[in-house]
Amino acid sequence: MKIARFFGVSLIAAVALFAVACTTEPEPTQPPAPEPTATQVPTVVSTPPPTRAERPTPSSGQPKVAPELLQTPEGSGDEERSGGIFRRLWSDPPTLDPALVTDGTSYGIVIELFSGLVKLTGESDEPIVADLAESYTVSNGGKTYKFILREDLKFSDGSPVTASDFKWSWERAAAPETESPIVDEFLGDIVGVQAIIDGDATTADGIEVIDDHTLQVTIDAPKPYFIAKLTYPIAFVVNADNVTSGGENWTDSLVGTGPFVLKDYSIGERMVLSKNSNYWGDAAYLDEVHLLLAGGSAMAMYENDEIDITGIGLADLERVSDPTEEISKDVIEVPPSFSTSYIGFNMEEAPFDDVHFRRALNFAVDKQLVAEAVFSDLVRPATGVIPPGFVGFNSDLEGLSFDEEKAKEELALSKYADPDTRPRIVITLPGTGGSPSLTTEVVADMWRRTLEVDVEIQQVEWATFLQDLHRNRLQAFSLAWQADYPDPHTFVDVLFRTGSSINNTNYSNPDVDALLEEANVEADPVRRIELYQEAEEIIVEDAAWLPLWWGVEGKVLVKQHIEGLMFPPLSVPIYQHVWIDG
Amino acid sequence: MLIYISRRLLWTPVLLFVAGLFIFSLGSVAPGDPAELMAGQRADPEAIARIRDRLGLDDPFLVQYTRYAANALKGDFGESYRYRGRDVIELLGPKLLVSLELNIVSYVVTLLIGLPLGFWAAMRQGTWKDPAMTTFMLLVYALPVFFTAPFLILVFALWLDWIPVSGWSGMFSTHAILPAFTIGVPGAFVFMRYMRASTLDVLGQEYVRTAHGKGMGHMTVNRRHIARNALLPIVTILGFSLAGLFGGSLIVELIYGIPGVSRLALEAVFQRDYPVLTTLTLLGATMLAIANLVADIMYSLIDPRIRLRA
Numbered sequence: 074m075k076i077a078r079f080f081g082v083s084l085i086a087a088v089a090l091f092a093v094a095c096t097t098e099p100e101p102t103q104p105p106a107p108e109p110t111a112t113q114v115p116t117v118v119s120t121p122p123p124t125r126a127e128r129p130t131p132s133s134g135q136p137k138v139a140p141e142l143l144q145t146p147e148g149s150g151d152e153e154r155s156g157g158i159f160r161r162l163w164s165d166p167p168t169l170d171p172a173l174v175t176d177g178t179s180y181g182i183v184i185e186l187f188s189g190l191v192k193l194t195g196e197s198d199e200p201i202v203a204d205l206a207e208s209y210t211v212s213n214g215g216k217t218y219k220f221i222l223r224e225d226l227k228f229s230d231g232s233p234v235t236a237s238d239f240k241w242s243w244e245r246a247a248a249p250e251t252e253s254p255i256v257d258e259f260l261g262d263i264v265g266v267q268a269i270i271d272g273d274a275t276t277a278d279g280i281e282v283i284d285d286h287t288l289q290v291t292i293d294a295p296k297p298y299f300i301a302k303l304t305y306p307i308a309f310v311v312n313a314d315n316v317t318s319g320g321e322n323w324t325d326s327l328v329g330t331g332p333f334v335l336k337d338y339s340i341g342e343r344m345v346l347s348k349n350s351n352y353w354g355d356a357a358y359l360d361e362v363h364l365l366l367a368g369g370s371a372m373a374m375y376e377n378d379e380i381d382i383t384g385i386g387l388a389d390l391e392r393v394s395d396p397t398e399e400i401s402k403d404v405i406e407v408p409p410s411f412s413t414s415y416i417g418f419n420m421e422e423a424p425f426d427d428v429h430f431r432r433a434l435n436f437a438v439d440k441q442l443v444a445e446a447v448f449s450d451l452v453r454p455a456t457g458v459i460p461p462g463f464v465g466f467n468s469d470l471e472g473l474s475f476d477e478e479k480a481k482e483e484l485a486l487s488k489y490a491d492p493d494t495r496p497r498i499v500i501t502l503p504g505t506g507g508s509p510s511l512t513t514e515v516v517a518d519m520w521r522r523t524l525e526v527d528v529e530i531q532q533v534e535w536a537t538f539l540q541d542l543h544r545n546r547l548q549a550f551s552l553a554w555q556a557d558y559p560d561p562h563t564f565v566d567v568l569f570r571t572g573s574s575i576n577n578t579n580y581s582n583p584d585v586d587a588l589l590e591e592a593n594v595e596a597d598p599v600r601r602i603e604l605y606q607e608a609e610e611i612i613v614e615d616a617a618w619l620p621l622w623w624g625v626e627g628k629v630l631v632k633q634h635i636e637g638l639m640f641p642p643l644s645v646p647i648y649q650h651v652w653i654d655g
Numbered sequence: 656m657l658i659y660i661s662r663r664l665l666w667t668p669v670l671l672f673v674a675g676l677f678i679f680s681l682g683s684v685a686p687g688d689p690a691e692l693m694a695g696q697r698a699d700p701e702a703i704a705r706i707r708d709r710l711g712l713d714d715p716f717l718v719q720y721t722r723y724a725a726n727a728l729k730g731d732f733g734e735s736y737r738y739r740g741r742d743v744i745e746l747l748g749p750k751l752l753v754s755l756e757l758n759i760v761s762y763v764v765t766l767l768i769g770l771p772l773g774f775w776a777a778m779r780q781g782t783w784k785d786p787a788m789t790t791f792m793l794l795v796y797a798l799p800v801f802f803t804a805p806f807l808i809l810v811f812a813l814w815l816d817w818i819p820v821s822g823w824s825g826m827f828s829t830h831a832i833l834p835a836f837t838i839g840v841p842g843a844f845v846f847m848r849y850m851r852a853s854t855l856d857v858l859g860q861e862y863v864r865t866a867h868g869k870g871m872g873h874m875t876v877n878r879r880h881i882a883r884n885a886l887l888p889i890v891t892i893l894g895f896s897l898a899g900l901f902g903g904s905l906i907v908e909l910i911y912g913i914p915g916v917s918r919l920a921l922e923a924v925f926q927r928d929y930p931v932l933t934t935l936t937l938l939g940a941t942m943l944a945i946a947n948l949v950a951d952i953m954y955s956l957i958d959p960r961i962r963l964r965a
Contacts, residue, residue: 369912
C-alpha cells in the first residue's frame with residue numbers, strides 16, 4: 074500500500090518520517106510532517122536499524138552512545154536512560170483503528186499503541202519475531218498455525234489478553250460494517266474469513282480458540298508469506314469492550330497492547346503518547362511522545378528547540394553539512410527504506426501496449442547520470458522491482474540499463490516507429506504546489522532526445538490522481554511502492570499478478586502468473602525466492618515499469634540528547650527504545 | 656429602519672441556501688471521490704461502494720443537498736469524511752476559536768499602528784515625512800507573507816531567541832506575537848491611509864481653526880477636536896472587517912504552525928471533505944451578511960444624513 078505521492082513531502086523528509094514514505098521524487102524539500110491522509114502509504118520492515126552509533130561525529134570525539142547499548146536496544150537496567158519527552162512533527166492520522174490503517178501516517182502511530190501475535194524487527198536475518206505470541210508452530214503442510222500467547226498479557230487498562238480477543242478482533246476486522254478496505258488482502262487467506270467479508274457469516278472456522286493461551290489459525294493454502302501479513306495492524310488485537318462501548322470514535326479512549334497509550338489527541342494540534350505501564354515487555358524509557366500536528370516551519374522549530382527531529386530541506390542541506398557549524402553534529406544518515414519508485418505504463422493505452430516501445434523507453438534513460446547529477450548519489454538506480462536488502466533482492470539482475478543504440482533499435486521494432494502516427498505520452502504524477510518532479514522532467518527529456526517522442530508531464534492532486542488511477546484513465550504515472558511486509562509477495566505478486574487490485578499497469582503475463590502461483594505456496598524458501606526472481610526478470614524484460622530508484626538515503630537532524638532512535642527500512646515501533654541523555 | 660433590518664435578516668437564509676448550494680455542487684463536478692480517499696489506494700471496489708452507500712454519495716445531488724440543508728437547520732452539520740465519526744461543528748469549533756483569537760490580536764496590532772501613523776502623517780502633510788512614511792508602509796504592505804514570516808522568525812526567534820517559532824496557546828501568550836505582527840503590520844497601511852485622509856478632512860474644518868484661535872493648546876486640539884472627529888468615519892470600516900475575523904490566514908497559520916481553521920479548510924479541499932467545506936462556506940457567508948448589516952447600521956447612526964429605507 075504504499076504509493077507514494079509527492080506533496081511537498083520530499084524523500085528526505087519522508088525518510089525522516091520513515092513511515093510516510095511516499096513521494097514520487099526524492100527531492101529534499103521542506104521537512105513537514107507526513108502528509109495527511111491521502112498518502113496511502115504502507116510500511117514495514119527489516120535490516121539492522123541504524124542507531125546513534127552511525128551518527129557521524131565530524132568534529133571530534135566518540136560516538137555518544139556506547140556500542141553495546143545499541144546492540145541491545147531493549148537492554149534494561151540502565152538507570153542513566155532517563156525518560157522525558159520526545160517531540161516531532163507529524164500529521165493527523167486518517168485513522169487509529171488498526172483494522173482501517175492503510176497509510177504510513179496512521180501506521181507509524183498505531184504500531185506504538187497496538188500490537189499483534191508477531192512483529193517486525195527491523196533486522197534482515199530475522200525479520201519477524203513473536204510478539205504477543207510467545208511462539209508458534211506450523212503444521213498440516215503449512216496450512217495450520219498454532220500460536221501460544223505469553224502469560225499474563227494485559228491490555229493497557231489492565232484487562233487480560235486471551236486467544237478469544239484475537240478471534241474477536243479478526244472477525245471484527247472482517248465484518249462489513251467495519252469497512253476495512255484491506256481485510257481481504259491481509260486476512261482473507263484464513264478459512265471462513267471471506268464469508269464474513271461477504272456478509273454470509275459472523276465467525277470464521279479457521280480461527281479457533283483452543284484455550285485462553287492458544288490460538289489456532291487455518292489458512293486455505295500453504296502460503297509462507299501469511300505469517301508476514303500478520304505483522305500488519307489489521308491483525309493486531311483490540312479490546313472488544315473498548316471497541317463496542319466506544320462507538321465510532323472508540324479510539325479516543327483506546328485500549329491497546331503497544332508500548333505506548335494515547336494520552337491526549339486534539340485534532341490538528343497535538344497528539345500525546347505516554348508510556349504503557351501494562352506493556353508486556355520492557356517499558357519505554359520515554360515518558361511521553363509529542364506529535365505536533367499543526368505544521369510549522371520545521372527547520373526553525375528544530376533550531377529553536379521546539380522539536381527533536383526534522384528532515385533537511387534542500388536549502389539547508391549545505392549549511393547543516395558544514396562541519397564548522399554546530400548543527401552539523403546533529404546530522405544522521407538515514408538508510409534507504411524498502412521502496413521502489415517507478416514510472417508505470419498503462420498497458421491498455423497506446424503506445425504502451427507495445428513491448429518494444431516500453432523497452433525503448435527503458436533503454437533510453439540514463440539513471441546513473443540522474444542519480445549523480447541530480448541527487449548527489451543519494452538514490453540508487455533501480456534495475457528491478459525488489460529493493461536491495463529486501464528478501465528476494467536479485468543483485469544479478471541487470472535490467473534494461475541505459476543504451477541509446479538498443480533504445481533506437483527497440484523503437485524501430487515497435488509499431489510506433491513512425492513519429493507521425495505515434496501517440497503522445499502523458500506522464501501523470503500526484504502532488505500539489507511547486508514544480509513537478511525534477512526526475513520526471515529529466516526522464517521526459519531523455520525520451521525526447523533519444524527517441525524523439527512527444528512527452529507531456531501533468532501533475533494532479535492526490536484525490537484526482539487516485540480516482541483516475543482506479544478508473545484506469547492514466548496513460549503513464551509516477552509512483553513509489555514501499556513494502557508492507559518482508560516477503561517478495563508484497564512487490565512481485567501484488568503489483569503484477571493478473572487481476573490484483575493494485576496492478577495499476579494492467580500487466581498480464583500467463584508465465585508470470587504461473588510462476589507466482591507456484592511461488593506463493595512453495596514450501597522450500599530457496600526455491601520460492603528463485604520463482605519470484607524469475608517472475609521479476611520477466612516483468613523487467615516486459616518493461617511493465619520504468620523502475621527509477623530504490624529507497625532513498627536521507628539525512629535528518631536529531632538533537633544530541635536523543636538516544637536510541639532507529640530508522641528501520643520498514644516501520645516498527647521505535648519510540649520504545651528512545652531515551653534522553655542527561 | 657427596523658423594517659430594513661428585518662428584511663435583511665429574512666434574506667440571509669436564502670443567501671445562505673444559495674451559497675451552500677454552490678459549494679455543495681462542487682462535490683458533484685470536481686474530480687476525486689471522498690469514498691475512494693477514505694478507502695485508500697488499494698481498496699477494492701466493494702469497500703468503496705460500501706462507504707459511498709453509507710455516506711449517501713450515490714443519491715442525486717439535490718437529494719444530498721436537501722438532506723444536508725434540512726439537518727443544518729436543526730444545527731446538525733453532518734460528519735466529517737476525513738475524520739470519521741467527528742461532528743463537523745465539534746471539529747471546527749476549536750479551530751475557529753483559534754483563528755478568531757489570531758485575527759483579533761492581529762486586528763488590534765493593525766489599529767494600534769495604523770491609526771496613530773495616519774494621524775501623524777496627516778499632521779506632517781507638506782513635509783518629506785508624510786510621503787516617506789506612506790511609502791515605507793506601502794512597501795511593508797507589499798511584502799509577501801512568505802517573506803516576512805520567515806524573516807521575523809529568523810530575527811526574533813532564532814537570532815534573538817525571544818519568542819517561540821510555532822504553536823498556539825492563546826492570544827495573550829508569546830506565541831501570538833509573531834503571527835499578530837505578520838498579519839497586523841501590513842494591514843496597518845490601509846488604516847493609515849484612511850486615517851490620514853480623514854484627519855486631513857478634519858484639519859480643514861473651521862472649528863479646528865476656531866479652537867486654535869481660542870488659544871487652545873496644540874495637544875488638546877489634536878486630541879479633542881481633530882483625532883476624535885477623524886475617527887468617526889473609520890468606525891464604519893471596522894464593521895466590514897468583522898467578517899474576516901473568523902476566517903483563517905492560511906499562509907500565516909501554516910508557517911507558524913497555528914492550529915486554526917485554514918489548515919483544516921485546506922485539508923478539507925484535498926480530502927474532498929464536503930461537509931466541512933460546506934459548513935465553512937455557510938459560516939463565512941453568515942459572517943459577511945452580518946458584517947454588512949452592522950456596517951450599514953453604523954453608517955446611519957454616525958451620519959444622520961444616511962437613512963436606511965426598506
